[in-house]
Amino acid sequence: MSTDLTPEDAVTVPPADPRLLVREAGFAGYWQEFARKLRSGELGSLPVVVGLIVICLVFQLQDSAFLGAENLSNLFVTAAGTGLIAVGIVFVLILGEIDLSVGSVSGLAAAVFAVLNIKHGMPEWSALILALLTGTVAGALHGFFFARIGVPAFVVTLAGLLGWNGLMLQVLGSNGTINLDDSGLVADLTNYYFSDVAAAYGLATLAVLGYFLAALRDARRREAAGVPSRAPSELAVRTAALAVPAYAAAWLFNQYKGLPLAVVIFVGVVVVFDLVLRRTSYGRKVFALGGSVEAARRAGINVPLVRMSVFALSGTMAALGGMFLASQINAANQSSGAGSLLMNAIAAAVIGGTSLFGGRGKTWSALLGVLVIQSIASGMALLGIASAVQYMITGAVLLAAVVIDSVSRRTQKTAGRA
Amino acid sequence: MSATPVLALRGVSKRFGAVQALTDVELEIHPGEVVALVGDNGAGKSTLVKTIAGVGPADDGVIEWEGRPVRIERPHTAQELGIATVYQDLALCDNLDVVGNLFLGREIAHAGVLDEVEMERRARELLATLSIRIPSVRIPVAALSGGQRQTVAIARSLLGEPKVVILDEPTAALGVEQTAQVLDLVERLRERGLGVILISHNMADVKAVADRVAVLRLGRNNGTFEVRSTSQEEIISAITGATDNAVTRRKARTAEASK
Ligand SMILES: Nc1ncnc2c1ncn2[C@@H]1O[C@H](COP(=O)(O)OP(=O)(O)OP(=O)(O)O)[C@@H](O)[C@H]1O
Ligand SMILES: [Mg+2]
Numbered sequence: 001m002s003t004d005l006t007p008e009d010a011v012t013v014p015p016a017d018p019r020l021l022v023r024e025a026g027f028a029g030y031w032q033e034f035a036r037k038l039r040s041g042e043l044g045s046l047p048v049v050v051g052l053i054v055i056c057l058v059f060q061l062q063d064s065a066f067l068g069a070e071n072l073s074n075l076f077v078t079a080a081g082t083g084l085i086a087v088g089i090v091f092v093l094i095l096g097e098i099d100l101s102v103g104s105v106s107g108l109a110a111a112v113f114a115v116l117n118i119k120h121g122m123p124e125w126s127a128l129i130l131a132l133l134t135g136t137v138a139g140a141l142h143g144f145f146f147a148r149i150g151v152p153a154f155v156v157t158l159a160g161l162l163g164w165n166g167l168m169l170q171v172l173g174s175n176g177t178i179n180l181d182d183s184g185l186v187a188d189l190t191n192y193y194f195s196d197v198a199a200a201y202g203l204a205t206l207a208v209l210g211y212f213l214a215a216l217r218d219a220r221r222r223e224a225a226g227v228p229s230r231a232p233s234e235l236a237v238r239t240a241a242l243a244v245p246a247y248a249a250a251w252l253f254n255q256y257k258g259l260p261l262a263v264v265i266f267v268g269v270v271v272v273f274d275l276v277l278r279r280t281s282y283g284r285k286v287f288a289l290g291g292s293v294e295a296a297r298r299a300g301i302n303v304p305l306v307r308m309s310v311f312a313l314s315g316t317m318a319a320l321g322g323m324f325l326a327s328q329i330n331a332a333n334q335s336s337g338a339g340s341l342l343m344n345a346i347a348a349a350v351i352g353g354t355s356l357f358g359g360r361g362k363t364w365s366a367l368l369g370v371l372v373i374q375s376i377a378s379g380m381a382l383l384g385i386a387s388a389v390q391y392m393i394t395g396a397v398l399l400a401a402v403v404i405d406s407v408s409r410r411t412q413k414t415a416g417r418a
Numbered sequence: 419m420s421a422t423p424v425l426a427l428r429g430v431s432k433r434f435g436a437v438q439a440l441t442d443v444e445l446e447i448h449p450g451e452v453v454a455l456v457g458d459n460g461a462g463k464s465t466l467v468k469t470i471a472g473v474g475p476a477d478d479g480v481i482e483w484e485g486r487p488v489r490i491e492r493p494h495t496a497q498e499l500g501i502a503t504v505y506q507d508l509a510l511c512d513n514l515d516v517v518g519n520l521f522l523g524r525e526i527a528h529a530g531v532l533d534e535v536e537m538e539r540r541a542r543e544l545l546a547t548l549s550i551r552i553p554s555v556r557i558p559v560a561a562l563s564g565g566q567r568q569t570v571a572i573a574r575s576l577l578g579e580p581k582v583v584i585l586d587e588p589t590a591a592l593g594v595e596q597t598a599q600v601l602d603l604v605e606r607l608r609e610r611g612l613g614v615i616l617i618s619h620n621m622a623d624v625k626a627v628a629d630r631v632a633v634l635r636l637g638r639n640n641g642t643f644e645v646r647s648t649s650q651e652e653i654i655s656a657i658t659g660a661t662d663n664a665v666t667r668r669k670a671r672t673a674e675a676s677k
Binding site: 291298 | 494531
């Protein structure tokens with residue numbers, strides 16, 4: 001339904017604001033727009049992409065195996081677990097909150113799966129679903145205490161970090177390590193490759209074509225409705241910008257064992273949740289809460305429900321990530337979900353460009369950020385550098401990302417965009 | 419004017435800790451009527467608005483909607499009844515663009531998927547009818563001026579099909595032309611048979627568009643006046659609770675000071 005007012009009511013349609021900077025058509029226009037965005041602090045994914053290129057160049061110069069198909073393919077597969085956890089973190093960060101429990105929840109889920117499947121002989125699929133649901137319930141519980149009771153998320157999830165880790169140790173029992181079936185479902189998560197060359201190229205083609213057709217349809221609809229739309233040349237540029245990395249990755253994977261299942265799932269999750277955030281009313285609500293909780297409440301949004309759902313989602317993604325991590329070592333053990341996992345997942349989201357201040361972020365930042373972190377880890381391992389140095393470097397990169405976030409927020413404020 | 423008010427408050431009270439913000443407030447709004455709600459700063463006008471809008475429900479008293487008592491405990495309930503509110507503090511999400519804010523909470527979606535094109539088209543149409551100048555409907559509202567934000571908030575209240583529109587100081591940040599537009603809009607809403615509650619400190623605006631003036635003083639009713647048959651001085655004295663007004667007060671003060 002539209003408003004009570006019809007265009008006939010308009011006494012005069014106001015002319016466009018003469019101060020509005022209209023973008024020039026063509027490539028000069030894109031460049032102009034790009035430069036304006038940079039100046040006003042809308043850096044988007046630029047810093048992380050530049051960072052990634054620099055990191056790759058540095059390691060490649062040190063060791064030519066770095067950009068080899070085997071290393072890069074393994075790097076992607078190893079990144080998937082942490083990356084999936086980071087996708088959940090992106091949602092929580094957009095709310096302007098934090099989830100410190102994801103490491104423990106991922107470990108707990110792995111333990112639950114191992115115990116149900118190996119010890120109790122439950123079929124893999126049911127065990128997997130129950131393990132994921134464990135994460136959902138844990139997250140929903142955090143969400144409940146945060147949204148309904150009003151305990152700060154930081155504290156609730158800190159309690160979760162300790163509590164779920166304890167529960168995991170309990171579940172694993174005295175033995176401490178449960179090995180998984182090495183030809184089972186979970187093992188396949190990081191060990192299965194679509195060895196047919198057509199798989200990788202086919203998927204790349206599907207993605208590029210799908211993007212192009214969707215964008216074209218959108219542009220047509222916009223034109224028909226009389227609202228500004230993207231020029232065909234811009235569509236072409238954007239499609240090319242997607243096609244180049246997509247086919248490069250497909251080619252790369254085919255040089256080694258083929259398209260990894262882990263990558264398909266991870267990228268699939270990133271794409272789906274990107275659409276959820278940008279294109280659904282649910283995603284709009286999540287962003288609204290990150291912008292102003294009070295405005296969201298007055299707009300009739302069920303604030304506690306959205307908050308709980310986001311934490312439940314974060315828990316579920318942590319559990320899913322935990323499955324991938326367990327798959328890599330083919331076991332659930334006492335150190336599952338411990339160590340630097342939590343920090344890496346949060347760092348990945350922030351390094352990728354999701355703001356710590358809430359209200360801004362993309363699931364793609366989980367992908368880009370985790371690639372940065374994993375590249376550093378992989379490069380260091382290749383060069384035989386101790387993990388001490390690796391931690392320091394990752395810490396420095398995270399600090400740089402947060403500085404960029406804070407500074408860009410400040411510039412955005414002065415440019416009236418935050 | 420019909421006999422049953424579309425919205426009626428009966429004995430509404432509200433307290434914040436030690437402050438009794440509203441005491442037994444009565445208010446009636448009929449379809450096709452503009453009621454101005456006036457009172458000094460802190461009189462309880464915004465608090466009253468929030469009880470109607472479900473943002474801060476009343477502790478006591480009854481709200482009647484089209485003759486039957488209703489409980490408005492959430493903003494959603496008020497919206498469903500057909501109450502649209504423009505808050506004094508606007509309540510916009512700075513990180514969302516103009517379209518996002520206009521449709522927040524009632525996005526046009528098919529099976530949960532947003533129809534951005536349709537929302538943008540309607541947003542442009544609506545803003546055009548309000549003669550609002552905004553650089554682009556796709557920029558975050560943080561980038562708008564105070565008055566532009568206010569017009570976005572007003573436009574927001576007109577989406578959906580409200581039966582009662584509450585405007586809490588809608589022209590406070592507006593320029594001459596935009597104020598005139600909002601007053602025109604209020605008249606158009608009345609012609610369409612909507613009930614309007616207009617809160618304003620500007621007596622000229624009130625005199626120009628309101629049918630009745632309800633005065634709040636220290637959280638209580640302090641008289642309701644027919645605009646046509648009441649002088650500005652009478653209203654002002656009801657607001658200040660005295661027979662004097664701002665001008666005579668100043669005179670008295672300067673007289674005191676010069677003693
Ligand atoms: N959230 C709150 N907590 C405590 N006291 C409040 C709150 N909101 C309002 N009050 C008190 O209630 C009284 C009425 O405030 P209200 O905002 O309704 O005034 P108003 O008539 O809208 O004033 P103005 O013209 O300045 O907007 C004031 O004394 C104020 O201090
Ligand atoms: Mg007020």
